[in-house]
Amino acid sequence: MHTFDYPQSRMLFDRACEVIPGGIYGHFSPAPLGQTAAFPFFAARAEGARFQDVDGNEFIDYMCAYGPMILGYAHRAVDDAFRNQLALADTVSIASPRMVELAELLVERVAAADWAFFAKNGADVTAYAVTIARAATGRRKIVAIRGGYHGTHPWMQAPGHHGIAEDDHRHCIRIPWNDFAALEHVVAEHEGDIAGFIATPYHHPTFGDSVLPAEGYWQNVEALLRKHGIVFILDDVRCGFRLHRGGSNERYGFHPDLICFCKALANGYPIAALVGTDALRTVTASVFHTGSYWFSAAPMAAAIATLQELDHVDAPRLLEIYGRKLNDGLIRIAKSHGFTLRVTGEPCMAYYRITDDESQMLHQRWCAECTRRGAYFAPHHNWFVSTAHSDADLQRTWDIADEAFRALKTAA
Amino acid sequence: MNNDLLKARLNLHAVLRNLEDLPELDTRAAEMIRAWRLAVCFSVHGGPAATLEFSEGRCRHHAACPPHPDVKLFFVSPAHLNAMFAGNSSPLPLKGFSKLGFLKHEFAELTRRLQHFLRPEPERLAEPAYLRVHTLLTLLTGVFAVPHLAALDPVATEIAAATPRGSLQFVVDSEGPVAHLVYSSNGVESRKGALEQPSACMWFADWPAACRILSGTLDAFTATGKGLLRLDGTIPLIDNTSLIMERAAGYLA
Numbered sequence: 233m234h235t236f237d238y239p240q241s242r243m244l245f246d247r248a249c250e251v252i253p254g255g256i257y258g259h260f261s262p263a264p265l266g267q268t269a270a271f272p273f274f275a276a277r278a279e280g281a282r283f284q285d286v287d288g289n290e291f292i293d294y295m296c297a298y299g300p301m302i303l304g305y306a307h308r309a310v311d312d313a314f315r316n317q318l319a320l321a322d323t324v325s326i327a328s329p330r331m332v333e334l335a336e337l338l339v340e341r342v343a344a345a346d347w348a349f350f351a352k353n354g355a356d357v358t359a360y361a362v363t364i365a366r367a368a369t370g371r372r373k374i375v376a377i378r379g380g381y382h383g384t385h386p387w388m389q390a391p392g393h394h395g396i397a398e399d400d401h402r403h404c405i406r407i408p409w410n411d412f413a414a415l416e417h418v419v420a421e422h423e424g425d426i427a428g429f430i431a432t433p434y435h436h437p438t439f440g441d442s443v444l445p446a447e448g449y450w451q452n453v454e455a456l457l458r459k460h461g462i463v464f465i466l467d468d469v470r471c472g473f474r475l476h477r478g479g480s481n482e483r484y485g486f487h488p489d490l491i492c493f494c495k496a497l498a499n500g501y502p503i504a505a506l507v508g509t510d511a512l513r514t515v516t517a518s519v520f521h522t523g524s525y526w527f528s529a530a531p532m533a534a535a536i537a538t539l540q541e542l543d544h545v546d547a548p549r550l551l552e553i554y555g556r557k558l559n560d561g562l563i564r565i566a567k568s569h570g571f572t573l574r575v576t577g578e579p580c581m582a583y584y585r586i587t588d589d590e591s592q593m594l595h596q597r598w599c600a601e602c603t604r605r606g607a608y609f610a611p612h613h614n615w616f617v618s619t620a621h622s623d624a625d626l627q628r629t630w631d632i633a634d635e636a637f638r639a640l641k642t643a644a
Numbered sequence: 645m646n647n648d649l650l651k652a653r654l655n656l657h658a659v660l661r662n663l664e665d666l667p668e669l670d671t672r673a674a675e676m677i678r679a680w681r682l683a684v685c686f687s688v689h690g691g692p693a694a695t696l697e698f699s700e701g702r703c704r705h706h707a708a709c710p711p712h713p714d715v716k717l718f719f720v721s722p723a724h725l726n727a728m729f730a731g732n733s734s735p736l737p738l739k740g741f742s743k744l745g746f747l748k749h750e751f752a753e754l755t756r757r758l759q760h761f762l763r764p765e766p767e768r769l770a771e772p773a774y775l776r777v778h779t780l781l782t783l784l785t786g787v788f789a790v791p792h793l794a795a796l797d798p799v800a801t802e803i804a805a806a807t808p809r810g811s812l813q814f815v816v817d818s819e820g821p822v823a824h825l826v827y828s829s830n831g832v833e834s835r836k837g838a839l840e841q842p843s844a845c846m847w848f849a850d851w852p853a854a855c856r857i858l859s860g861t862l863d864a865f866t867a868t869g870k871g872l873l874r875l876d877g878t879i880p881l882i883d884n885t886s887l888i889m890e891r892a893a894g895y896l897a
């Protein structure tokens with residue numbers, strides 16, 4: 233099998249470093265990839281489940297832009313909706329009818345939603361949700377899960393990170409995932425001072441196995457929060473529309489007050505949404521939050537088309553089927569080479585880890601060997617599959633994984 | 645928070661500790677200590693202690709005072725010790741009055757030699773041999789500072805508590821393993837040299853890259869992208885250690 237080189241990517245990176253701090257920042261930074269040399273840095277084009285880098289190497293993409301891509305790149309219906317709206321009006325001085333239509337669509341399909349609000353990024357709406365919780369309750373504290381990620385606003389960051397002051401997260405209390413007793417304890421300790429509880433539908437930290445909700449966890453959480461008048465915020469930025477058409481809470485049977493959506497909402501076009509219950513409608517209207525591009529209509533049109541298309545193909549079912557097949561195959565292939573591949577979380581956005589080496593260096597090398605053969609695997613983030621991933625992609629991925637394991641053994 | 649206590653521990657166990665390595669890296673320092681045969685103890689009232697034991701052309705650093713040192717320098721408080729390191733105060737010699745001249749001249753010259761490498765004039769960094777010694781001592785200072793920061797700096801304590809158990813090896817490509825840290829239920833330990841199977845490895849392509857990364861003139865994101873730095877294995881160990889290590893500057897500046 234041919235293995236890839238990345239001269240153009242590296243040249244672009246050198247140019248980037250001259251004019252962009254860190255070259256490539258944030259979650260696209262090569263830093264946490266481990267075997268950085270095996271990874272492309274810049275993409276030239278993308279279609280379906282694949283992208284091509286600037287060196288002409290083609291990858292089956294298992295990161296799906298870290299979540300936004302769900303129907304495949306260059307999806308005809310979504311892109312047409314975007315382009316058509318662009319030709320009509322995008323960012324203008326007044327709001328677009330698409331905003332109303334998209335809100336209506338979300339209210340119709342998301343059982344927990346009586347209203348919707350739009351922004352650009354996940355953190356726009358997680359931060360808004362927390363502010364609304366404070367405004368609604370007149371309280372200060374927010375409870376979140378240790379290792380949970382809700383964006384880069386200072387209150388969400390871990391202590392000691394650059395530029396973060398102690399006060400920034402003074403009112404954010406972190407508790408372990410799936411630990412209902414810890415939540416009870418915190419609620420008792422700060423009786424009357426907890427505004428909101430924010431968590432993802434299940435625990436999907438970077439650098440660690442994913443953990444699904446324990447039996448009864450969400451139902452207990454919901455009952456406790458209700459009893460104490462604490463606003464229940466679901467951060468569905470990453471999982472939203474992948475696990476259930478109406479929000480991931482439907483998958484696990486609970487009822488949040490606010491749900492944050494973003495990534496898969498418009499198949500890659502920039503838009504985030506906060507939806508909520510009637511009880512929080514007036515207070516939400518009173519909490520000022522906005523942005524220069526939050527009314528741009530083309531991404532709203534793309535979101536409408538995406539939601540329709542997701543229903544049309546019954547996306548959560550397709551994703552689950554592909555995810556299960558992918559995972560079963562990879563586990564089997566690993567085993568045939570004497571390795572144990574641990575797969576955790578929901579099958580369509582699972583976290584993978586070779587357990588034969590606790591340090592994860594082996595896992596990093598395997599992801600690197602796969603990537604330089606055309607299956608784009610980031611080692612320490614959950615992967616994603618899309619409805620565009622085909623059986624041919626699946627077979628190719630298995631072949632690559634197989635050869636990558638062989639390469640590991642040869643190197644050893 | 646008692647800044648002075650942490651600062652004193654850093655001065656004794658991270659900065660002064662470098663005298664153990666200096667003679668092996670620098671012929672002038674080796675020449676200076678060649679004939680020395682004595683143990684100098686630094687003792688802080690109610691605080692840390694350290695001993696430098698010179699013999700056979702070598703220096704050994706111990707994190708305690710032996711029962712009978714040749715010279716015992718006493719400091720009434722951590723602040724007193726820190727003032728001496730800043731050049732603003734003198735210790736009270738409790739033992740070894742006959743060695744006062746030695747301390748004032750020979751020993752002071754050795755510590756000036758250490759400073760020469762730890763606080764570089766920028767133009768010296770163009771000399772590869774100087775850059776290597778400077779960078780190695782800077783790295784060792786950082787590595788040996790981590791356990792004390794993790795114990796006494798409140799933010800570092802919080803970061804250390806959230807750091808996975810395991811070991812982190814520092815490697816410079818041309819040099820091999822330089823030093824390592826071990827995070828366990830007993831806290832953090834620092835040691836020189838190699839580990840059999842580290843949980844994580846921070847690999848620098850060469851000394852100039854290490855120098856720029858450690859001095860903060862090259863960020864880790866740029867460096868990894870350019871292949872000058874590689875983070876292998878349990879990356880949160882490396883991320884968290886970097887955050888802890890960076891805090892040393894706030895005390896040693």
Ligand SMILES: Cc1ncc(COP(=O)(O)O)c(C=O)c1O
Binds near residue numbers: 353382383432468494
């Ligand atoms: C669960 C979760 N919440 C919030 C965010 C933040 O979203 P954004 O990066 O769009 O601000 C992310 C991004 O990865 C996420 O995964």
